[in-house]
Amino acid sequence: ITVVEFFDYNCGYCKRGLADIAKLIESDDRVRVVFKEYPILREESEQAARVALAAGLQGKYWEVHRDMMATRGLVNEAVGLKIAEKHGLDLEKLKADMKGSAVQDELDRVKALTKTLSINGTPHFLIGDRAIGGAPENLHEMLAKHVAELRQEGCTYC
Numbered sequence: 001i002t003v004v005e006f007f008d009y010n011c012g013y014c015k016r017g018l019a020d021i022a023k024l025i026e027s028d029d030r031v032r033v034v035f036k037e038y039p040i041l042r043e044e045s046e047q048a049a050r051v052a053l054a055a056g057l058q059g060k061y062w063e064v065h066r067d068m069m070a071t072r073g074l075v076n077e078a079v080g081l082k083i084a085e086k087h088g089l090d091l092e093k094l095k096a097d098m099k100g101s102a103v104q105d106e107l108d109r110v111k112a113l114t115k116t117l118s119i120n121g122t123p124h125f126l127i128g129d130r131a132i133g134g135a136p137e138n139l140h141e142m143l144a145k146h147v148a149e150l151r152q153e154g155c156t157y158c
Contacts, residue, residue: 001031001147004126006038006110006119009048009068009075013135014123018069020140024147031147035065036110038122044076046107051080053106054097055089063087 005021007014025033037053039045048068055064067083068075077098084094097103114120125132125139127146136142 001127001150002034003031003143003147004034004036006036006114006122006124006126007069008037008039008041008045008122009052010041010045011122015069017123017135017139018066020135020143022066023140024143028144028147035061036113037107038110038114038119038124039107040122044074047077048075048080049107050098050103051077051084051094053103054094054100055084055087057097057102058089058094060084060087060089064089 003021003024005014005017007017021033024031037049039049052061052065052068055061064080064083064087067086068080071079071083081091081094085091117126121133123133123135125143127143128150130146130150132139132142132146
């Protein structure tokens with residue numbers, strides 16, 4: 001079962017939901033989580049998204065993503081670069097990749113997808129044909145319930 005999360009690195013609700021997403025990943029090895037950078041809150045959010053996507057090109061997306069989401073306060077390029085350095089990334093390559101077509105293309109694809117799906121805020125979760133907008137207090141339980149139902153019923157949308 002695939003869970004898709006649209007998020008912004010400067011969204012407090014997205015940051016709060018990280019523990020629930022991590023718990024889902026750790027508790028069910030048959031769940032795949034796909035993170036979609038949707039930097040809508042401020043310019044710094046796009047800077048952070050570029051760092052994370054470029055880190056992914058060096059195989060360190062999860063590490064950088066997790067640490068940026070755990071950062072209190074504003075997350076921007078400078079914060080992202082410090083986190084990337086901590087994880088041993090090649091910073092010169094990272095900076096070049098941040099400006100490259102692979103990162104820009106992914107940001108453009110996500111923007112088009114959110115428009116098609118009428119997603120206007122973060123966080124937003126898709127589980128098969130089901131959606132959860134925001135980060136309710138019982139997010140993990142809601143995600144786990146939708147995953148279990150999809151396993152039992154099958155997804156008519158997928």
